[in-house]
Amino acid sequence: MIRWIFRLPRQLGFYGGLLGLAVALALIAFAYNETQNQARLNTIAAYEKDVRAAYVALSDLQRLQAAILRALNEDNMTEASRANVQTAVDMLFVRADTMRVASAARNQTIYLPLVDNLSEVVELVDTALKEKDSSRLTGDAVVTMERARGTAIQIIDTLRRLHDAVMRAHTSSVKTRNFAVVASAALFLMLGLVLLTMLRREIFLRKTRERAEQRAEFLTVHDPLTGLINRGHFSDQVSAYLKAGKSSTFIMIDLDRFKWINDRLGHEAGDAVLRSVGDELLKSVRRHGGAAARFGGDEFAAWLPGEDTQLAENFCIELLKSFEIPIRFGDTFISIRMSFGVATTQNARTKQSLSFDDMMKFADFALYISKENGRGVYTIYDEKLDEHLEERTAFLSDLHQDVSQGDIDYHFQPKIQMDTGKIYGFEALARWRRNGEIISPDIFILRAEEAGFVSKIDVLVLDNAVREIAAWNTAYGTKYEISINISALNLAGQMVFDIVNEVLERYEFPAPLLTLEITESAELSSWDLVGQHLGKLREIGCRIAIDDFGIGYSSLAYLRHLEADEIKIDKSLVQQVETSEQAQFIIGSILELARTYLDFNVVVEGVENEAQAVKLSEIGCQKAQGFFYGKPRPAREALRSATKNHQCLGPVTTRSRG
Numbered sequence: 001m002i003r004w005i006f007r008l009p010r011q012l013g014f015y016g017g018l019l020g021l022a023v024a025l026a027l028i029a030f031a032y033n034e035t036q037n038q039a040r041l042n043t044i045a046a047y048e049k050d051v052r053a054a055y056v057a058l059s060d061l062q063r064l065q066a067a068i069l070r071a072l073n074e075d076n077m078t079e080a081s082r083a084n085v086q087t088a089v090d091m092l093f094v095r096a097d098t099m100r101v102a103s104a105a106r107n108q109t110i111y112l113p114l115v116d117n118l119s120e121v122v123e124l125v126d127t128a129l130k131e132k133d134s135s136r137l138t139g140d141a142v143v144t145m146e147r148a149r150g151t152a153i154q155i156i157d158t159l160r161r162l163h164d165a166v167m168r169a170h171t172s173s174v175k176t177r178n179f180a181v182v183a184s185a186a187l188f189l190m191l192g193l194v195l196l197t198m199l200r201r202e203i204f205l206r207k208t209r210e211r212a213e214q215r216a217e218f219l220t221v222h223d224p225l226t227g228l229i230n231r232g233h234f235s236d237q238v239s240a241y242l243k244a245g246k247s248s249t250f251i252m253i254d255l256d257r258f259k260w261i262n263d264r265l266g267h268e269a270g271d272a273v274l275r276s277v278g279d280e281l282l283k284s285v286r287r288h289g290g291a292a293a294r295f296g297g298d299e300f301a302a303w304l305p306g307e308d309t310q311l312a313e314n315f316c317i318e319l320l321k322s323f324e325i326p327i328r329f330g331d332t333f334i335s336i337r338m339s340f341g342v343a344t345t346q347n348a349r350t351k352q353s354l355s356f357d358d359m360m361k362f363a364d365f366a367l368y369i370s371k372e373n374g375r376g377v378y379t380i381y382d383e384k385l386d387e388h389l390e391e392r393t394a395f396l397s398d399l400h401q402d403v404s405q406g407d408i409d410y411h412f413q414p415k416i417q418m419d420t421g422k423i424y425g426f427e428a429l430a431r432w433r434r435n436g437e438i439i440s441p442d443i444f445i446l447r448a449e450e451a452g453f454v455s456k457i458d459v460l461v462l463d464n465a466v467r468e469i470a471a472w473n474t475a476y477g478t479k480y481e482i483s484i485n486i487s488a489l490n491l492a493g494q495m496v497f498d499i500v501n502e503v504l505e506r507y508e509f510p511a512p513l514l515t516l517e518i519t520e521s522a523e524l525s526s527w528d529l530v531g532q533h534l535g536k537l538r539e540i541g542c543r544i545a546i547d548d549f550g551i552g553y554s555s556l557a558y559l560r561h562l563e564a565d566e567i568k569i570d571k572s573l574v575q576q577v578e579t580s581e582q583a584q585f586i587i588g589s590i591l592e593l594a595r596t597y598l599d600f601n602v603v604v605e606g607v608e609n610e611a612q613a614v615k616l617s618e619i620g621c622q623k624a625q626g627f628f629y630g631k632p633r634p635a636r637e638a639l640r641s642a643t644k645n646h647q648c649l650g651p652v653t654t655r656s657r658g
Contacts, residue, residue, distance in 0.1 A: 029180070037177070040170040044163060050110075051163065053099060054156045057114060060095050061145050061152070064088035064125065068141070086129060093122045114155050117148030223294040225271060226278025231301075234293035238303050239356045242345070247307040249290075250359040251315065252341040252367040253281070255298035256375040261334060269329045273336055274298065280322045284315060301360075307344035309380055316340045316378040340378035341367025347382050365389045368450075396451050398434055399444055403456050408432055410461050411632035414642060415481075415603060415625045418617055423642045425481035427625060428465040429632045430457055455490045463503055466514065468635045470507035476643050483515035485547060491518065491530045497537060504540075511541030515566060519547045531562055538563060545603075549590065567594050571606020571626070577615050584619060591620050 067088040071081035096118035124141045221233035229237070241248050255277065262270040274294070281300055285292040288311070290304040304315060319338070326333040343362035345354055366379040369388075373379070402408060412426035432439050448454035462484045469482045490496045504511055516537060518530075534544050545566035569590055576583035587604070594600035607613050607626030616624060630638070 034177075037170060037173050040166050040173065043166050044170065048163065050102075051156055051159045053095075053102070054114070054152050054159065057092075057095050057099065057118060058149060058152045058156075060088070060092045061118075061121070061149055064092055064121070065142075065145055068125070082129060085125065089122055089125045089129070092118055096122065110155060110158065114148065114151045117144065117151050120144050121148055223278070226275055226294050228278050228282060228292050228294045228300070231293055231295045234291060234301060234303070235356045237291055238359065241303075241305075242354050242356065242359070246305070247345045248359070249304040249307055249309075249312045249345075250343045250363045251302040251304070251312060252360070252363040253277075253300040253302065253319075254339050254341075254367055254371070256337040256339055256371075258298035265329065265332060265334065269332070269334060272329050273327070273334060276327050277323075277336065277338070280319060284319055284322075288315060301363075307346040309342070309344060309347070312342045312344065312380065313378065316342070320376070337376045339367055339370040339375050341365065341370055341381070342378055343381040347380065362386075362389070365392075392447070395434075396447055399432065399448060400451065400453060402432065402434075403448070403453060403460065406460060408457055408460050410464055410635060412465075412635045412638035413625055413632040414630040414638065415623060416629045418613065418622055418624050421629075423630075424623070425483070426469070426635075426638060426642075427483055428461055428635070430461050431632075449487060454487045455493065458484065458487050458490050459499055462500070465635065466503050466509050467507050468639070469513075470509040472639045472643075473509075473513075478643060479513065480639070480642075481513045481515060481543075482509075483517050483543075483545060485517040485519055487519075491533060493533075496533050500537060500542065501540060512543065515543040515545050517545045517547040517568065518562070518564075534562060534564075538565075548605075564600060566601040566603060569602065569604045569621075574604050574606045574612060574616070574626070575608070577619075578611050584615070587616070587621070588619050 064085070067081070067084040071085055096115050099118075100112075100115045121141060121144045124144055128141060221229055223230050238248065238250065255273070258270065258273065261273055277300065278292075278294060281292045281302060285302050285304065288304050290302060292300065292302045294300050302315070304311060319340075323336040323338075326335040328334075341363040343359050343366060345359070362381040362385075365388075366381040366385060369385060370377050370379040379385070409431040410428045411431055412428055414423040415425045415427060416422065417424050430441055430445065432441075432444050445454060445457070448457055465482050465484065469480050472478060473480055486496065490499075500514070500516070503509075504514065516534075518534075538544060543565040544563065545568055546562070546564050547568045548570045549567045567590065569587055573583050573587055577587060591602055594602045601623065602621065603623040603625065604616055604621050605625055607616065607624045607628045609628055612626075613624065613628055632638075633641075
């Protein structure tokens with residue numbers, strides 16, 4: 001605040017200087033104007049005094065003339081009459097002398113003619129009185145007095161004109177001064193308002209900057225949506241406790257079905273859920289003296305002091321109970337469920353010192369187990385999980401190494417035209433051997449997805465399968481198609497189109513013979529982006545199939561957002577087709593929807609016996625695959641068998657996992 005006070009004059013100095021200069025000039029002008037006004041007032045007062053003196057002179061002349069007339073009316077001028085005339089002459093003499101002295105003192109000549117006339121009158125009357133010559137009083141004296149009276153009247157008229165001119169100038173000056181005072185007051189008021197506005201603006205901007213700085217400081221360590229601390233600050237706090245050797249409990253929290261909330265209800269609903277979880281989580285950790293953070297997305301973390309597993313269990317149960325009642329968003333009620341992974345320094349102490357990354361890894365793995373166990377539960381990291389984590393780490397290490405070296409095999413499973421029993425294509429299924437044991441694709445593909453390198457498996461299978469089928473078609477004149485399952489990571493990536501196009505060009509394989517399968521059970525992160533990539537692939541001729549249709553997250557959403565050419569009905573529906581009217585109805589409805597309204601091909605998967613095949617044919621299915629028609633076999637063996645038996649009617653399908 002003090003620094004700002006000292007900084008403010010510098011910021012407003014220019015305008016303050018202008019205001020000060022304006023005030024100084026205004027004061028100088030006002031002082032000069034007042035000086036001129038005072039001089040004019042003095043001049044007016046002098047003129048008024050001079051006019052009064054002239055009038056007095058006229059009065060003295062009138063008195064003298066009256067005294068002379070009274071004296072002349074007598075037969076013989078008496079001493080009393082002569083004394084009256086002498087008194088009047090003396091007064092006129094004094095008046096003339098006074099006016100002469102005043103004129104000399106003020107360096108004025110306007111009175112000199114009147115003074116001369118008065119002096120002449122005084123001299124004539126004095127002479128007549130001394131000589132006792134009454135005739136002279138009626139001759140020259142009267143003429144001289146009339147001349148003096150005319151001069152006095154002329155002087156009075158001149159003085160009045162001068163007086164009026166000065167008075168007009170003074171009046172104009174006063175008006176100008178008053179206007180200047182009012183204008184200056186208005187100007188100063190305006191300047192004051194401007195300065196006040198600038199001052200308020202500066203204060204507002206300063207407060208805005210302070211709030212922005214505080215907000216920026218807040219955001220450096222807090223999540224803007226929930227207000228919880230962010231991962232970096234949380235890491236610093238927990239690391240400090242761990243370095244100090246203090247016992248701690250680390251809890252990873254992940255919301256269940258959060259993507260469904262975002263997709264179905266919108267991101268505003270998702271944000272409302274995140275804020276609600278953040279509020280409850282913060283209340284809970286404060287009751288236990290801990291800390292909470294949002295890591296991003298729907299991932300949260302909590303730290304509690306101590307390593308009491310019972311305390312951690314109570315914490316998780318409390319948080320689950322706090323959301324037993326769905327929250328309201330607009331007209332919708334949203335049920336919030338979450339899974340927990342708990343790691344304590346006691347159970348996780350597999351080495352002498354623990355870091356934040358260690359605790360997070362253990363808690364994250366416990367969270368992974370919670371999700372495998374059905375979600376909405378908590379799992380505490382212990383020795384069994386530690387062994388499981390080591391085994392999983394080794395498993396992923398071996399898988400990643402084999403993927404990097406290209407040691408992922410692939411088998412072909414035939415796809416059949418049901419009315420003829422002829423093979424029209426194949427689906428390629430990824431295979432992996434670890435220590436001589438064949439690992440189920442359901443296991444290693446899932447692990448690869450979780451570890452983030454499943455796209456490499458997709459590319460390996462795509463390249464090998466297209467190379468194999470292209471070479472076979474060229475050598476034997478066949479037209480087998482090939483299909484590949486593309487993972488969600490590849491679908492959202494920018495390289496999927498370039499990779500597919502490059503493989504097609506390298507092996508000169510016709511794009512219409514390649515079908516790319518999207519696993520309908522996969523949660524796609526961006527419908528629009530995936531739709532753009534698949535649209536580009538369809539433009540060059542590739543076909544798009546929706547795999548495992550009918551069991552995933554959003555079957556109809558796939559149909560609404562993605563342009564496809566084929567639907568593959570999941571084997572879970574096929575397995576019940578013999579006995580379940582519901583399964584038969586669902587399959588029939590899918591066929592009707594696909595053929596009548598969508599113009600899609602339909603392939604049924606997982607046909608294992610003749611009874612299923614017969615029932616599916618009765619429903620209207622035309623294309624199928626499954627163990628009943630042929631198990632997955634090495635690619636060259638499957639192609640050789642199909643070609644030898646002349647079972648190729650057209651395209652082949654390849655799958656990167658199955």
